[in-house]
Amino acid sequence: EILICSSQLVDGVWRGAIYNPRKWVPINYTVEVVKDSHCLNNCSSRGDCVDGICQCHHHYGGGDCSVSTSCMAGDRKANQRTNGVCWEECQCETRNDVTTCAFDNTCVSFECNPPLRWTGVGEECIADECEHDQLFLSDADNYSCIKRCQCDGNKACKLMDECDKSTYQCITPYRKDPKTGQCTLEGCAKGSVQENTLNSVKNGKCFMDCKCTTSRTKGTTCSFHEGGQCSHVSCDAGYTLVKASDKDSAAVRQAGHKCVLEQKPTSKAGVTAAVSILMLVIGIVAGGGLMFFFEKRFQKKVRFAGYSNFGDDGM
Numbered sequence: 001e002i003l004i005c006s007s008q009l010v011d012g013v014w015r016g017a018i019y020n021p022r023k024w025v026p027i028n029y030t031v032e033v034v035k036d037s038h039c040l041n042n043c044s045s046r047g048d049c050v051d052g053i054c055q056c057h058h059h060y061g062g063g064d065c066s067v068s069t070s071c072m073a074g075d076r077k078a079n080q081r082t083n084g085v086c087w088e089e090c091q092c093e094t095r096n097d098v099t100t101c102a103f104d105n106t107c108v109s110f111e112c113n114p115p116l117r118w119t120g121v122g123e124e125c126i127a128d129e130c131e132h133d134q135l136f137l138s139d140a141d142n143y144s145c146i147k148r149c150q151c152d153g154n155k156a157c158k159l160m161d162e163c164d165k166s167t168y169q170c171i172t173p174y175r176k177d178p179k180t181g182q183c184t185l186e187g188c189a190k191g192s193v194q195e196n197t198l199n200s201v202k203n204g205k206c207f208m209d210c211k212c213t214t215s216r217t218k219g220t221t222c223s224f225h226e227g228g229q230c231s232h233v234s235c236d237a238g239y240t241l242v243k244a245s246d247k248d249s250a251a252v253r254q255a256g257h258k259c260v261l262e263q264k265p266t267s268k269a270g271v272t273a274a275v276s277i278l279m280l281v282i283g284i285v286a287g288g289g290l291m292f293f294f295e296k297r298f299q300k301k302v303r304f305a306g307y308s309n310f311g312d313d314g315m
Helices: 040-045 250-255 268-314
Strands: 047-050 053-056 076-080 084-095 098-112 134-137 143-147 193-195 204-209 211-215 219-223 232-235 239-243 257-261
Touching: 040 047, 040 053, 076 098, 232 239, 232 257, 250 257
Parallel strands: none
Antiparallel strands: 047 053, 076 084, 084 098, 134 143, 193 204, 204 232, 211 219, 239 257
């Protein structure tokens, strides 16, 4: 008995051979073809057996339909989401010699719609306030510095309020004063003032006076040398200047003054007038009520007496 499978079919013809070890002795043989519709592994229950050949269902292939053809391991596809594109990866699993591959609707990576940025978690996107460090120029145009763009984990990148102190540079013709660290002009006019940019005052500005000294060797030299102290403090609108106390921070004590929110005093005259008006209204209402009460009571007595007298006269 010789079994011939469908895989041995070549150009629609099955070919077979019978070996005769003794060529001088003729042999007799009979060829009987029996057609059996049995398919390999019964097509893994994922196809139909037709004339011994598996006709696999959709998304399956192979001689026994055991291989999922919906996707191949490592394949990716894009699914559009509200705030970006979710990239899914084809995952394969083998059970009972049957391999199944499919997309499991899980994002292995995510591309957010610009300018949003993916946090690396699920489909979470955030909007950064900055993308890189920025160059900052002072209002007085006497120095430049760099404000760092800081990114903290999955939080949005934020531009720092203060400059990186290591990046301060004076802009020509200003130079860095070795005593104060300020960018000042070469010399200054006595009595002039300059903002102290290294000693900031909350809700205000710190200013230095130009002071002059005279020596035999250098003569008279003028500069803004305050050692970080504020000669004058100018408060923003709505704030008033008060002297720093021992309870304030070191920075405030160094400045010598601070700006606090103005408190509007309560007018005693206004309070007194309001109380007087209220008492007057209460008096008017109370007096009117009493007058009405006594008038009603008096009228009843008069009428009763009149009726009595009238009856007596008639008799």
